[in-house]
Amino acid sequence: MTAKLALFVVCCTAFGQMDTSTLRAKYGEPLPRETFQVRPNIEAVVNYGTGHQICKIDLPPGSYVNPPHGASNHDVDQVIDELAPPSARGKEIGVGVLSLSRASLRLMRYEHVDISEPQDPDHPGRRTSVTITFKRPDCH
Numbered sequence: 001m002t003a004k005l006a007l008f009v010v011c012c013t014a015f016g017q018m019d020t021s022t023l024r025a026k027y028g029e030p031l032p033r034e035t036f037q038v039r040p041n042i043e044a045v046v047n048y049g050t051g052h053q054i055c056k057i058d059l060p061p062g063s064y065v066n067p068p069h070g071a072s073n074h075d076v077d078q079v080i081d082e083l084a085p086p087s088a089r090g091k092e093i094g095v096g097v098l099s100l101s102r103a104s105l106r107l108m109r110y111e112h113v114d115i116s117e118p119q120d121p122d123h124p125g126r127r128t129s130v131t132i133t134f135k136r137p138d139c140h
Contacts (some may be wrong), residue, residue: 010136032037032047032049033047037084039075041071042076042077043062044058055136055138055139057131058130059080059132073125073127080132084115086132089110090110092110103119106119113133114131116130116133
C-alpha cells in the first residue's frame with residue numbers, strides 16, 4: 001500500500017511540473033501547427049510548411065462523426081469547400097477507394113490537392129475524419 005501511494009505521489013508531482021518549457025527542452029520546438037474551431041463540432045488542425053503556407057489540414061474525429069448531435073455530412077462538405085475551394089483544387093485527377101481487408105480509404109485527387117477520408121465498414125456513409133493535403137513544393 002505504501003509503495004502504491006509513493007508511486008502515485010511521484011507520478012502526480014512529475015505530471016504537475018510539465019509545462020511548455022519542459023516539453024521544449026525535452027523534445028525541441030513544436031511543429032508548425034494550429035488548431036481552429038471551424039464549426040461548433042468541427043476542428044481543423046492545420047500543418048504548415050516553410051513560409052507558413054498550408055500543407056495539410058486534418059478534420060480529426062470528433063463529435064461531427066456522431067449525428068444527430070454532431071455536424072452533418074453537408075456541414076463537413078461546406079468546411080472542406082471553405083478550406084480547399086473547388087476553384088483552387090485544380091483539375092480532378094481521379095476518385096477511388098483503397099482497400100485492405102476491412103479498412104478502406106476514399107481518395108479524391110486533384111491537380112493541387114488530395115482529399116482523403118477513411119471509411120468505416122460498420123457505419124457506411126459516416127465520416128470518421130478528413131485529410132486535405134496541398135501539393136506544394138515546400139510540403140513534405
